[in-house]
Amino acid sequence: CEETLNGNDVCVKVDRGNCxxxxxxxxFVCSECKELLIDLIYFTKDGxxxxxxxxxxxxxxRCASCDEIIFADECTEAEGMxxxxxxxxxxxxxQSLGGEKYIVSDGKPFCIHCFDAIFSEYCDTCGNPIGVEQGQMTYEGQHWHAVERCFRCSTCHMPLLGQPFLPRQGLIYCSVRCCKGEKPSNQRSTINIFIVLLGIVK
Known part of the structure; x- marks a missing residue:
């Protein structure tokens, strides 16, 4: 109350915290419920x-599972929960997730095995699920394993990782020629080989 204490007044002395x-x-009451704190255990925080x-x-x-207050010094924190x-x-x-790899989805923790079983997308090339620990390529709702044998041209099977690609009717291609179903031209490869041979001759 910040009123002056007289010499004969009974008072409570606090010598810890910032109070x-x-x-x-x-x-001397709780700042929330106004309960008298004389003879009770009390706490101080921010004055x-x-x-x-x-x-x-x-x-x-509070525990995200049981909604009870966590009094223990040890607890698990993830995704702000x-x-x-x-x-x-x-x-x-x-399965207990202590010390294990896990993923939190919609506020619920999952082991890697269960997360893959429930949430994995399926590769458009091989048809197998794409695990959370595997690389994934995604384009407009389609998914592929991020490996050369899956993310490749649908006609010539050239790997497209790190390369531009042409999507058409749910398939991907390396060029307009492959998109039309034509055989890829070997002209450029022949020219490149010829240039390399010329360099060796010199």
Whole structure:
């Protein structure tokens, strides 16, 4: 209340945290519920007093699984959420995820195996699922493994990783010639070989 304490006034002395000073007993209350804190365990934070319950509710995290306040010093944090260690398990198979690789989707943690089984896209070339730990190429709802045997021209099978490609009717091609189903021209390759041979002769 910032009123002056007289020499004969009963007061409460706080000598820890950032609430150091003297308080009237009637002023020594929780900043949230106004409960008197005399003879109770109290906490201080940012210049305010709190009872144990409201300090926990205001500053302790809640478990994303059970929605209970986490009082333990150890917990698991991921994607801005927190779990009791014993509650951090795969949402599908309930395998413990402590120390394991996992993915959080829609606020739920999954082990890699279950995530792949539920959410994997299928490769448009080989038809197999594309695991989360595998590379993936995506174009307008189509998906391919990011490997030469899958992301390739539909006509000549030339790998297209890192190359421009021509999408047509759900397929990809390296050129207009391949898109038309024509055999790729070897003229450029012949010229390149000829130039290399000339260089060797010189």
């Amino acid at each position: 150091k000073g003297f308080w009237h007993p009637s002023c 305010k007093l709190y009872c144990g319950r409201h300090h926990a509710e205001c500053f302790k995290p 927190t779990w009791h260690i014993k509650h951090f398990y795969c949402s599908e198979c309930e």
